[in-house]
Amino acid sequence: MSQALTLARPYARAAFSLAKDAGRLPQWSALLGFAAQAASVPEANAALGHPLAKAGDLVELLLPPGDSDPNFRQFLVVLADNRRLPLLPEIAGLFDQLRAEAERVVKATVTSAQPLDESELEKLRASLRKRFGQDVELSTAVDAGLIGGAVIDTGDVVIDGSLRTKLARLGAALAN
Numbered sequence: 001m002s003q004a005l006t007l008a009r010p011y012a013r014a015a016f017s018l019a020k021d022a023g024r025l026p027q028w029s030a031l032l033g034f035a036a037q038a039a040s041v042p043e044a045n046a047a048l049g050h051p052l053a054k055a056g057d058l059v060e061l062l063l064p065p066g067d068s069d070p071n072f073r074q075f076l077v078v079l080a081d082n083r084r085l086p087l088l089p090e091i092a093g094l095f096d097q098l099r100a101e102a103e104r105v106v107k108a109t110v111t112s113a114q115p116l117d118e119s120e121l122e123k124l125r126a127s128l129r130k131r132f133g134q135d136v137e138l139s140t141a142v143d144a145g146l147i148g149g150a151v152i153d154t155g156d157v158v159i160d161g162s163l164r165t166k167l168a169r170l171g172a173a174l175a176n
Contacts, residue, residue, distance in 0.1 A: 005094070008087040011079065012094030016102075018071050025099050029092075031072050035062040036092035039085060048085040055080035062088070104134045111141040112150040113162070128152070 019028035038044055044061060047053050059076040062085065079085050100107055108128060110116065116124070121138055128136040132154070143151075148163035 004087055004090050007084065008090035008094055011084060011087065012091045012098060015075055015091065015095050016098040018075065019095075020102065022071060024069070025102070027069065028072060029096055029099055031064065031069065032088070032092040032095050034064040035076065036089040038062045039088040045086060049083075058085055100137075105137050106132045106134045106154050107137045107139070108152055108154045109139050109141060110150055110152050111143050111146065113142070113144055113146040113148050115142055116140060116150075124150075124152075128154075 015028060015032065016025075019025050039048060039062060047061065048058060055077060058080050059073060062076055063073065076085070079088070079091075106128065110121070110124060121140070125136050125138055128138075146162040146164050147167070149161040149166070151162050151165075152159040
């Protein structure tokens with residue numbers, strides 16, 4: 001995995017630079033997301049690594065219907081010529097990280113024992129905005145195994161306020 005990330009990083013930076021210069025960060029994010037999903041399909045992934053596959057055919061396989069961005073098409077051609085199309089999922093992930101940093105947005109996943117209502121999410125968003133000094137984009141998940149509370153994962157920072165973790169800490173303290 002780390003080797004794939006190492007190989008993908010310069011391509012993600014190049015894609016980010018091209019998209020930023022053209023003022024098309026959201027569009028490229030969507031295009032890369034589509035191409036990454038297409039590349040992740042087992043049959044497509046097998047074709048991407050096949051030595052007899054033609055670069056032009058592979059590029060057409062990874063373009064969304066109606067794509068009209070010639071720079072993105074050329075980017076895929078460069079990836080195909082260098083046999084790097086299987087790295088598209090990593091490239092897309094790194095691109096989205098670069099975009100979030102440039103747009104000063106922290107992406108956080110809130111996993112709670114019960115679904116959170118919009119007012120709770122807004123309070124949480126405001127607290128996280130204050131803590132990180134950036135806008136916060138929240139996604140939610142439910143895990144009844146947490147018993148209560150929530151776990152907030154921003155990728156770099158994890159805030160675990162779940163009852164399950166608190167009970168585990170208490171149990172460990174009592175065992176000593």
